[in-house]
Amino acid sequence: MPNEGPRRENTSPRPAVSSQTDNRLFGWPYSEPMPTVTSKSRTSTSRSRQPRKPSRRLVLIVLGLSLLLAPAIGVLAIWPRLPHGAKPAPKSALIFPWTNATATTPINSDNNAIVTASYPVDSAFQTYVAAQTSADALGTPITPAFTAAAGLVQFFTNGALISPSAASAAAAGTPATGTPTTSTVLGDSVFPLLSTTSTGVTHLPLTAALLRLGAQIDIGPEGSSFTFADLRRAAQDDDLVPGKIATPASTPQQPVFIPVTTTGTRVLGHTISPEVWTWLASGGHCSEGWQVALGQPVTEPVKVTALVKGDPHHLTFQGFWNGVIIEDHDATDATGGPAISLEDVGVDFLRTLGPPTAQPLTAPGWLTADSAVLDAPATGSATVHLGAHFPLSLAAGATWVNAALWYKVTWSAGKRQGRGWVPAGSLSLTAPDPSVSALAGLDVLSPDLATYVAGFGQNMGLVIRDVTHNITYSYHADVPYTLASSSKVFTLLAYLAWVEGQNRALRSDEVSNLTAMIEQSDNSATDVVFYAMGGTAHMRQYLHSLGSDAYFPEGDDWGGATASTPATMALVLGKLQSGAILTADHRQFALTLLSHIEADQRMGVGDTAPAGSQWYMKDGWIDYPTPGVWNLNSSGIVVTGTDTYIIAIYMTNQDYNWGPINHVAGVAASLLP
Numbered sequence: 141m142p143n144e145g146p147r148r149e150n151t152s153p154r155p156a157v158s159s160q161t162d163n164r165l166f167g168w169p170y171s172e173p174m175p176t177v178t179s180k181s182r183t184s185t186s187r188s189r190q191p192r193k194p195s196r197r198l199v200l201i202v203l204g205l206s207l208l209l210a211p212a213i214g215v216l217a218i219w220p221r222l223p224h225g226a227k228p229a230p231k232s233a234l235i236f237p238w239t240n241a242t243a244t245t246p247i248n249s250d251n252n253a254i255v256t257a258s259y260p261v262d263s264a265f266q267t268y269v270a271a272q273t274s275a276d277a278l279g280t281p282i283t284p285a286f287t288a289a290a291g292l293v294q295f296f297t298n299g300a301l302i303s304p305s306a307a308s309a310a311a312a313g314t315p316a317t318g319t320p321t322t323s324t325v326l327g328d329s330v331f332p333l334l335s336t337t338s339t340g341v342t343h344l345p346l347t348a349a350l351l352r353l354g355a356q357i358d359i360g361p362e363g364s365s366f367t368f369a370d371l372r373r374a375a376q377d378d379d380l381v382p383g384k385i386a387t388p389a390s391t392p393q394q395p396v397f398i399p400v401t402t403t404g405t406r407v408l409g410h411t412i413s414p415e416v417w418t419w420l421a422s423g424g425h426c427s428e429g430w431q432v433a434l435g436q437p438v439t440e441p442v443k444v445t446a447l448v449k450g451d452p453h454h455l456t457f458q459g460f461w462n463g464v465i466i467e468d469h470d471a472t473d474a475t476g477g478p479a480i481s482l483e484d485v486g487v488d489f490l491r492t493l494g495p496p497t498a499q500p501l502t503a504p505g506w507l508t509a510d511s512a513v514l515d516a517p518a519t520g521s522a523t524v525h526l527g528a529h530f531p532l533s534l535a536a537g538a539t540w541v542n543a544a545l546w547y548k549v550t551w552s553a554g555k556r557q558g559r560g561w562v563p564a565g566s567l568s569l570t571a572p573d574p575s576v577s578a579l580a581g582l583d584v585l586s587p588d589l590a591t592y593v594a595g596f597g598q599n600m601g602l603v604i605r606d607v608t609h610n611i612t613y614s615y616h617a618d619v620p621y622t623l624a625s626s627s628k629v630f631t632l633l634a635y636l637a638w639v640e641g642q643n644r645a646l647r648s649d650e651v652s653n654l655t656a657m658i659e660q661s662d663n664s665a666t667d668v669v670f671y672a673m674g675g676t677a678h679m680r681q682y683l684h685s686l687g688s689d690a691y692f693p694e695g696d697d698w699g700g701a702t703a704s705t706p707a708t709m710a711l712v713l714g715k716l717q718s719g720a721i722l723t724a725d726h727r728q729f730a731l732t733l734l735s736h737i738e739a740d741q742r743m744g745v746g747d748t749a750p751a752g753s754q755w756y757m758k759d760g761w762i763d764y765p766t767p768g769v770w771n772l773n774s775s776g777i778v779v780t781g782t783d784t785y786i787i788a789i790y791m792t793n794q795d796y797n798w799g800p801i802n803h804v805a806g807v808a809a810s811l812l813p
Contacts, residue, residue: 235401236438237352239377244354244369251494254543255297255487259284263570264292264303268341268428277433282486284564286498286538286545292569293344293496297484299433299462300344343433345461346485351375351438355492359483360455360466364446368488371459374439380408381440391418398437410437416458416465419480435461457483498545498564501534505549505567510579513560517546523560524587526551527579529572530611535559553584553611554811577605577612585613589807596800600791603710604808607717607784612710620692620703621790622771624760625661627698629709629775630691631670632658632733633716634682636726638673646729658733658758661741663699670698683708686715701765709775709788717756717777717786731756734776743798744774745787748806753780761796770796774805785812 234240261269262285269278279297286293291304347368350357354369383397385407395411402408412420420430439459446455448468456467456478464483471479507530514520518541526532530551537548545564551557572578582590585604593600593615601616623630632654639646646654653669656662670679676693683691688708694700715721716730734756737746745757757776763769775788787808789801 235377235380236375238348238372238375241352241354241372244356245492246356247491248494251491251543254490254495255282257282257543257565259294259565262292262294263568265294265301265341268301271428277482279482279484279486282490283495284545284567285569286496286564287501288496288499295486295490297486298482299486300346300489302342302344303340304342343435343462345435346489347438347459347463348461350485350488350492351459353492355488357488357492359457359464359488360444361446361448361453364444364455366444366446366455366457371439371442371457371464374442375459379440381411382406383409383411388417388421390421400436410440410458412437412458413441413456413467415477416441416467416480418477419465434463434465441467495540495543495545498538498540500536500538501547501569503534503569504571505532505534505547505569506530506572506578507532507562507566508568509566511562511566513549513551513558513562515560517541517548517561518544520561523558524551524584525581526562526584527581529576529578530580531578532562532567537561538564551584553580553609553613554586554606556584556586556811574610577610580611580613582613582615585811586807589804589811590615592807593804596791599793600789600800600804601706602789602804603706603787604812605710605714605786606812607714607786608782614707617707617710618690618705620690620705621773621792622760622762622764623702623704624699624762624771624773625663626709626758626760626773626775627702627704628657628661628666629734629758630679630683630704630712631666631698632730633712633721634679635669635673636722636730637682638678640723640726646726654729655733659736660738661758666698683712686712686721688712699762706775706788706790710786713775713777713786713788717784734758743772744789744801744805745776745778746774748802748809749778750780750809753778755779763796769794772796772798772801774798774801778809783812785809 259281261281264285272278278299278301281294281296283295288302291302293300293302350368351372354367354372356367356369358364359366359368359371380400381397383399385399386397388396392414395413396417397411398409399407400409420434437458437460439457442457444455444457445452447453448470451470453468453470456469458465458467463485466481466483468479468481473479507526507528510525510527512522513524513526515523517539532549532551535548535550539546546561547564547567548559549562549567550559582593582604593602598616598619601619601621603612603614603617605612635650635654636646639650650669653665656665657669676696676698679693679698680689680691683689683704688704688711690705690708692703694702716727719727721727722730735754737757737759741759742757743759745759746755749755755776755778757774759775760771760773762771764771770793771790772793773788773790777784777786785808787805789804791800793800
């Protein structure tokens with residue numbers, strides 16, 4: 141049943157709730173042979189007495205009683221052969237662990253918020269979930285994936301999945317390469333791990349847990365007033381029915397018998413209606429087969445009448461280990477049969493028990509989105525701001541606060557490190573593509589630098605990429621700023637690629653123009669190069685091929701107010717540095733030009749590079765379109781020892797003052813390894 145938000149509590153009278161609920165819900169391996177139901181024989185003895193002659197009156201009484209009891213004795217004689225449910229099994233041989241359980245558990249309204257959350261399917265379950273041929277097999281994720289004692293768990297509206305870990309298998313007493321038969325998955329609740337899918341993913345038997353608890357949440361439409369405590373009364377050992385194991389027809393006309401256990405020579409199980417069997421057997425609800433997704437049935441079909449949107453509906457509920465199927469006989473599906481749906485047992489479990497205890501993570505993690513690191517979960521203050529793909533070390537801490545799971549983490553960047561709390565919904569245990577840079581705010585590199593840059597507001601934007609450690613720090617990185625002469629970097633690389641497309645070497649005049657354009661920042665030489673290759677149209681096409689559309693020319697001019705972003709310049713320089721663009725000869729030619737900028741044009745990157753380092757750079761400056769208001773920028777690659785960083789700083793200033801750019805570039809150079 142689709143999750144439509146928190147449902148109201150059932151208000152009908154309920155049995156008293158036990159003050160000590162046994163949380164050890166299931167403690168046996170499902171992989172054991174089906175139990176054989178036995179019954180204890182009774183023997184009696186009597187003390188020897190002297191024979192005594194009965195009176196006539198006593199004889200008449202005995203004769204009368206015999207006539208009265210004869211039918212009952214005859215029924216008892218043939219009782220074992222009658223088609224009725226199995227006799228209650230001794231406690232040591234219970235088929236269903238909730239048999240004879242009487243405890244009930246009410247809804248906890250504090251848990252309502254968690255079932256309204258939405259998360260992506262974790263990468264550990266994506267292969268299995270993607271193979272489902274129907275969206276109602278599991279519904280949508282309502283928790284992030286989190287670690288429990290037996291592995292990684294994620295709750296969905298209609299169920300829950302677990303990917304057992306090698307560590308949990310060893311803890312369960314099985315080889316590290318095997319699958320544990322029992323595991324403490326959710327808090328102190330011991331679940332049998334039922335049929336494992338081909339991807340190693342297992343469904344958790346949430347229905348079994350809710351039956352054991354006697355959950356008082358309504359099953360089916362709001363207001364049905366039929367709960368798991370009610371369903372438990374139809375899920376007892378002695379409610380199993382006898383039958384014969386047979387292969388049913390694809391569209392049976394009679395109920396289908398599903399064996400559960402044996403007692404003597406009899407096979408006991410439950411029946412499934414022809415409509416439900418056809419629905420299950422169609423394969424449209426679990427590509428691995430319905431018994432993997434739902435498990436075996438634990439009840440016969442149970443008929444209930446309930447009000448649905450004010451109208452009485454005749455419903456049939458049937459419980460399975462992992463779910464509950466609902467037939468609505470007053471609503472039809474596309475084939476004209478009764479509408480069939482799945483109960484949202486994932487929602488029911490969480491609204492009853494709340495989020496399970498999460499184990500601290502020990503594996504590395506990566507953020508999937510921008511996230512502030514807080515000094516306390518949920519309510520703390522931000523210490524730093526990290527972005528997507530940022531690597532984290534996971535410390536000993538995990539807690540649920542206000543329906544959200546938080547993990548304690550440690551981080552390291554540049555010469556700084558720290559720890560704090562991040563939401564699990566922003567965390568992945570799957571490493572990102574190594575070619576993608578981790579993102580972070582400037583406060584991670586230096587709180588003082590972050591405060592200084594923030595003082596310029598929109599008048600400054602920058603990117604600092606630590607190539608060695610694959611971390612990019614930024615501020616207003618996607619805001620367009622005037623390029624001025626720094627656009628000559630784009631022109632140089634685009635022209636070299638254009639020449640390569642003609643399968644020829646550079647001519648001497650081209651070498652001369654490109655050298656003057658970069659080393660002396662000659663505008664006339666730039667005009668020749670820019671328009672020879674096709675001007676603005678070619679430049680836009682080239683940058684698009686590198687992955688950026690952030691190129692905003694002023695007409696068909698390489699200069700003037702033509703703008704781009706710090707992120708685009710860092711992208712282009714990164715591809716040049718890594719060798720992702722140009723031939724080896726042309727790449728070396730470009731780097732040589734960028735390392736021979738005239739001495740009076742090395743502001744920013746060149747003037748602040750660490751002693752002994754090698755830099756490749758280009759600056760831009762222009763007081764246009766507003767005279768007296770300067771657009772200044774400095775971009776480049778710096779290699780020092782075994783470390784490399786790329787920097788692009790753009791600003792608008794009220795005078796020709798390179799001080800702020802020099803300060804930012806200098807601080808960055810001092811903080812990176």
